[in-house]
Amino acid sequence: MFSEAIHYKYLFIKIFVYFNVQLKLYILIDLRLHEIINIWSLLIWGVFTVNSSPATPTNSNTVLPAVDKFWDWICNQGVILNKSSAVIKPGIVPEGLGLIAQREISRNEVILEISNKFWINPDLVASSEIGNSPWSSYLEILPGKTYSTIFWSEEELSELQGTQLLSTTLGVKEYVHREFLNVEQEVILPNKHLFPSITSDDFFWAFGILRSRAFSRLRGQDLVLVPLAGLINHSSSITTENAAWEIKGGGIFSRDVFFSLRTPVSVKSGEQIYIQYDAGKSNAELALDYGFVDSRPDRNAYTLTLGISDSDPFLGDKLDIAESNGLVAMLPYLRLVALGGQDAFLLESVFRNAVWGHLELPISPANEELLCRVLRETCKTALSKYATTIEEDEKLLEGGNLSPRLAVALGIRLAEKKILQQIDEVIRNRELELDELEYYQERRLKDLGLVGDQEDIIFWEPK
Numbered sequence: 001m002f003s004e005a006i007h008y009k010y011l012f013i014k015i016f017v018y019f020n021v022q023l024k025l026y027i028l029i030d031l032r033l034h035e036i037i038n039i040w041s042l043l044i045w046g047v048f049t050v051n052s053s054p055a056t057p058t059n060s061n062t063v064l065p066a067v068d069k070f071w072d073w074i075c076n077q078g079v080i081l082n083k084s085s086a087v088i089k090p091g092i093v094p095e096g097l098g099l100i101a102q103r104e105i106s107r108n109e110v111i112l113e114i115s116n117k118f119w120i121n122p123d124l125v126a127s128s129e130i131g132n133s134p135w136s137s138y139l140e141i142l143p144g145k146t147y148s149t150i151f152w153s154e155e156e157l158s159e160l161q162g163t164q165l166l167s168t169t170l171g172v173k174e175y176v177h178r179e180f181l182n183v184e185q186e187v188i189l190p191n192k193h194l195f196p197s198i199t200s201d202d203f204f205w206a207f208g209i210l211r212s213r214a215f216s217r218l219r220g221q222d223l224v225l226v227p228l229a230g231l232i233n234h235s236s237s238i239t240t241e242n243a244a245w246e247i248k249g250g251g252i253f254s255r256d257v258f259f260s261l262r263t264p265v266s267v268k269s270g271e272q273i274y275i276q277y278d279a280g281k282s283n284a285e286l287a288l289d290y291g292f293v294d295s296r297p298d299r300n301a302y303t304l305t306l307g308i309s310d311s312d313p314f315l316g317d318k319l320d321i322a323e324s325n326g327l328v329a330m331l332p333y334l335r336l337v338a339l340g341g342q343d344a345f346l347l348e349s350v351f352r353n354a355v356w357g358h359l360e361l362p363i364s365p366a367n368e369e370l371l372c373r374v375l376r377e378t379c380k381t382a383l384s385k386y387a388t389t390i391e392e393d394e395k396l397l398e399g400g401n402l403s404p405r406l407a408v409a410l411g412i413r414l415a416e417k418k419i420l421q422q423i424d425e426v427i428r429n430r431e432l433e434l435d436e437l438e439y440y441q442e443r444r445l446k447d448l449g450l451v452g453d454q455e456d457i458i459f460w461e462p463k
């Protein structure tokens, strides 16, 4: 019975992988490759260990005792070695719970170090019993819902009409629901005695908690929840790019590994400590994972997906070239996609090693013109899908008094539209310069020394 329980819990962890393979053929207009989303829904374990769906703490009267209990657990278990000299303490803040400085802390000072004995990771889940857990006081302070767009109502989601965030959110919801149905069929229903009351809502809760609280890419780990450290909130005023946390230890003489968190700026006693969450995440990703957006404009992004048509006679060659060049640069890729007619000779195998280099510069007027037209049409189509205009959104913003979710929706849709408009403008200007650009044939003639000083082509008269 015991080993059976472990087996099924492990299965849960294994089953929840969200892997966006399509990303391979995505070209990002801001040239920032978005992280492939790889989610292990480890925390479904939390649903079992607290033995019921978690309650949503709504006011400080209900939250405070739970936070006090959690803090006692942290100190009694030795998660923090010395309670009286602790640099931080959990507290209630505008973002929910957060970490409060207990004394003045200087920039880059370590505020906590937590041994891997206290991390919640797949190993811990696999080796623990379903039911009561030493971690239950941590699980009890987790909110019953996160602010992620996956928990928005239909009416709230309608504010995201036309946005990429809306399609991502619906895709993720569908994915989580489908996974739940699989797990329900394969694990929950055949083992009702172990999992009497796991619902789709519980599953979504686990997914939302992991997306908003797990640290990823820890050394040798997939996703890990670190009690206490997971209470740190984000601030857009923290601009340092360096990660505020690192893994220490695990050397020859010590098997213990620590999660170490620093404050990126100095903090006065009683103030909240903030970090910057993953600088590589766009605002849409922040909204999906955490339910807020950052005011910094470099968080705004739009992903243009320009694939190679199935009916393209050069599909195989183009895919081959694109894949072997990693797809990081946008213009060479677009020139490749648009390659055809008289330029198709560049796809021949003798050019295979050099073709990417050629694609970095304009190939021919026809190729460059097609590329511009496709990009502008893509922008126009995308812009026509939003329910509101930039001006209408700006007016709403000026009016203020927005609910937090409407503010997120407005921030996302306004930024997406502005990016699309900017791309369209840049390409329109490029279209005006097409006659002045230098193309492949001219470069080739120059390389061969066949162009004179006045840019005139030199012909030899055969003797």
Ligand SMILES: C[S@@+](CC[C@H](N)C(=O)[O-])C[C@H]1O[C@@H](n2cnc3c(N)ncnc32)[C@H](O)[C@@H]1O
Residues within 6 Å of the ligand: 095, 096, 097, 098, 141, 142, 143, 146, 147, 212, 213, 230, 231, 232, 233, 234, 235, 236, 289, 290, 291, 292
């Ligand atoms: C890692 S948890 C931090 C602890 C969290 N405040 C709590 O009460 O459990 C991340 C969540 O905190 C909240 N949060 C963090 N930074 C925020 C910010 N700058 N604005 C709004 N909410 C924030 C969001 O709900 C986010 O999903």
